[in-house]
Amino acid sequence: MQQKIEEIRARALEQLKSVSDSKALDELRVKILGKKGELTGILRSMGQVAADMRPKVGGWVNEARESIESAIADAQKHIAQKELEKRLESEKLDVTLPVESRSEGSLHPMSLVLETLFDIFTGMGFEAVEGPEVEYDHYNFELMNIPKNHPARDAQDTFYVDDNIVLRTHTSPVQARIMTTRKPPIRIVSFGRVYRADEADATHSPVFHQLEGLVIDENISMGDLKGTLDTFARRLYGEGVTTRFRPSFFPFTEPSAEVDLTCAACRGKGCRVCKGTGWIEVLGSGMVNPKVLEMCGIDSKKYSGFAFGMGVERLSNLKFNITDMRSLYENDVRFLKQFRG
């Protein structure tokens, strides 16, 4: 009997070796250990075994069962492993298959630059303000110390709606609106579209954008203007970038300065972008003309201030190497898709 049990066990273990899938394994298990299985059969025929032998036979059977079960469990583990490997192998993908890589659009390059400027100036305590694009001559010119028929009007070819209403030629009228309605201290940046009667070509556009800053407080000096613009220059183009002030003339500032920034392309060494000078002309600025303060109802003996303004297109063209202004207003998606953000 013992031999017979041993045979079953040996055969089962032998057969297990060739079982390669879970279905065959299950069949084998049923054949040996199932209700009608060989090993179970022995237990069933226990009645024919002498009573004193029964515990012994029972022990042999259990021993064999345990050993077979353990072997089956091992096989099962092995097979599951194999089957998983097979599945994973069959699910392999071509990871080089191209996918749509862009789901986002983009802001216009001008907005991208404006965002940067806003971040810089709001971070320095400037409040962003706006004003109308169709504006009274009074705010656009008169309060900016550019009376009717003043030669300074030549520099700003103006679109007129009627004798007293113009398309603003700069963002300065916003300053006038603020100065006539608020009391110092004032620290604002105004931005938006401005208009000049220039035919559109590679370097001109009758519609363009400006950003302007104004500070009015007690004891504001030209040094504070330089300090502010130096900080701006560093935030815009990085450490080491600085400003150069050149005397200039604007009717609404006195003294006035054109401001160059260190050329960001060559860091001041001189290159094609800066035409070898190491400087890029970016801003107009100056100390607010006391006449402007007085016209706006601010005591010019007590308060002083500075103002600066820049063309946003100029900055975006420099930053993105845009050589034709017209491409900014055509909205060709092949142009726009080159931007992100």
Next chain:
Amino acid sequence: MKIPMKWLNEYTKIDMTPEEYARRMIMTGTAVEGWENTAKFTNVVVGRVLTCEMHPDSDHLHVCTVDVGQGEPLQIVCGAPNVAAGELVCCALEGAVLPGGTIKKGKIRGVESCGMLCSGPELDVPESLYPHCGDKGIIILNEDYPLGTPAGEVFGLGDDVIEYEILANRPDCLSVWGVARESASVLGEHFVMPEISFKETGKGTFDDYAKVRVEDETNCPRYCARIITNVKIGPSPKWMREYLHGAGMRSINNIVDITNFVMLETGHPMHAFDLSKVKDSTIVVRRAHEGEVLKTLDGKEHTLNGSMLVIADNENATGLAGSMGGEESEIVNDTASVLFECAAFERGNNRVTARTLGIRTESSGRFEKGVCAETCMEALDRACMLVEMLGCGEIVPSAYDHYPSPAPQKVITADANRIRRRIGVDVPTEKMEDILLSLNIDTEICGDTLTCTVPAYRQDIEGEADLSEEVLRMYGYDHIPSTLMTGVTMPGFRNEKQSFGMGIKKALVGMGFFEAQSFSFISPTWLTKLGLKEGDSRLSCVRIRNPLGEDTSVMRTTLVPSMLNSLSLNMNRGNESARLMEVSPVFLPRGEGELPEEHSRLVIGMYGDGADFYALKRVVMCLCDRYGLTPDVQAGGDDYYHPGRKAELSLRGGSVKLGTIGEIHPLIAEAFELSERAYVADIDAEALRACKVELGAVKPLPKFPAVSRDIALLVDEEVGAGTLLKAIYKAAGKLCEDVKLFDVYRGERLGAGKKSLAFSIYFRSPDHTLTDAEINAAMDKIISSTAKSFGASIRA
């Protein structure tokens, strides 16, 4: 303004390279645009033709030997018909650079040629600089020059001409004297005025020859005049032609050249009249009569208005004051007596006249910027001095001078401390004095108070701020320290409107859209092309009085045509798809003389790559959802949309119109040259902002399970799925958590004009698990309500 360096050096000393000079001028506020040598050639010298034989192999070429004053005579082949032995010529030596190229030794039809004999055009020498130089063939010099003399010396070429861009506040620098004076101050040199003197050798006095009447003293604050008799018209001397040429002016004749020379030198435009042609010898300065016609020197006829200042005789206008003389009294070759005018005309009036008539001359340009009345007589005297120098006439004793109200001397007191505070640079008071004195601003200091007497020509200096700029620019802008503002700390921020506009744009960027920027002014025909009907408020626009063209003449009242134009451009350039959006104001007129309302709108446009009505709707609904809004969407909208594919969006139960979305109507698409179906949304960005729902408290997560039931309702085709869905939601009562459409089916079995809409309905209670009875009751309500309102029946 262009000025030859040599001319400047007559009055001051500029002893440095043009680069260095330009740098110093730029850093003190005089913009130098560039410089250029007047000689467009090098290595060209005076030579004498020794022999001149016919070329053996040509019927027009000559073989010459030319003595250029050094070494052996050169053999040169020359094709000019006027070349002859014995003539003095300009010879370009080997290696000479001419405007047309470099001269090389070579063979011409087998004969060696070691240079070139030059014509006027070959050297870029104009007739005005050397008369007859361009007549026929090479230049034959008619004066004697040593052989080997550089040709530049012959023509007065070779000087550097500096080009300045004079700022609007410095009209005094629109002159050689002005720039020389400024240069002297900058460079620490002296400015030396020429001593102006001449002899009055004519007979009688001014009054014996002419009468002047100034009728408009406001627009002509000063009028000075002189008479020259025994005038001999002829060419100007070489030095004068050289200077005029360098400054970019053509030499005409001695008298006209003198007026131009004086204008360039002093900044005072002058005019010369042929006295014999001035009727009644009377000059009247008056306003033009309305509609008066005047023919100017350039042969053009102008119709004048009553605000324009003219120079007239007793009857007719003969010239436009300050802009251009009349044809009648022009200086001609036999002019015998001349009236020189040097006046000051008011700049504003002059500017308006010049602009209105479209006249732009050197003279009008200077008057527009402001000519100093104080120095008129000085300029006139300078002209007389030149007449004497050139020997081209006799100066009649006494001048006419009408200057009823001389400008008072300008004295400004300033506080040195305030100047220092303003410029942020610690310039000692004494240094300020030095600087101001160097600018001819007479300055006295008393403690920290500066008392400054400003020269008349510095019309721009009006107060302390102007003085502070003078001090700073001369002291050096590079001394400005970099300081930080002190005072109250201020919060920097963007207002809610700005953040909202950017928020919309960023949300759409996230959905694949690109921000567009288009001009705020459009063609009025775009509105017609859009098919807007008469009475549509969008047809009433703010018009630009002086547009660049009709196509940019009105401020837009809708962003839609601009978007269609951009989409069209993309289609026509072969771009397969486009997703564009723009947030910009539209301009809605209010009353006459009032500013228009600037109302912010959002336009979205798309075509290709899956663009359709629903894709567009989804974008707009997602955008609204971002602001906590679910607009009501109903069929309808502008006629420029496809009649069956357009919708009106509204908020707050229809009381707030949000905008329209739709596919562009095929006819409108054709008008805008859209070759594909295009989808556009036109949204009122301000309405969206006004209605947006701020984020509030969150709801706790549900504790009890949801139950869902599906239902398929058979309805007429006209019943909108969205409308039915809303009705179901409403009928289901407060236990209904959500309703979702999951199937739309049309088929023969349903019958024509019918469709089946299948919904999943989700129920949940916050406080207990729902029972079948509760849900059945709700479902019954849904069925009866939709049957009643829509004729819906349950689809078996």
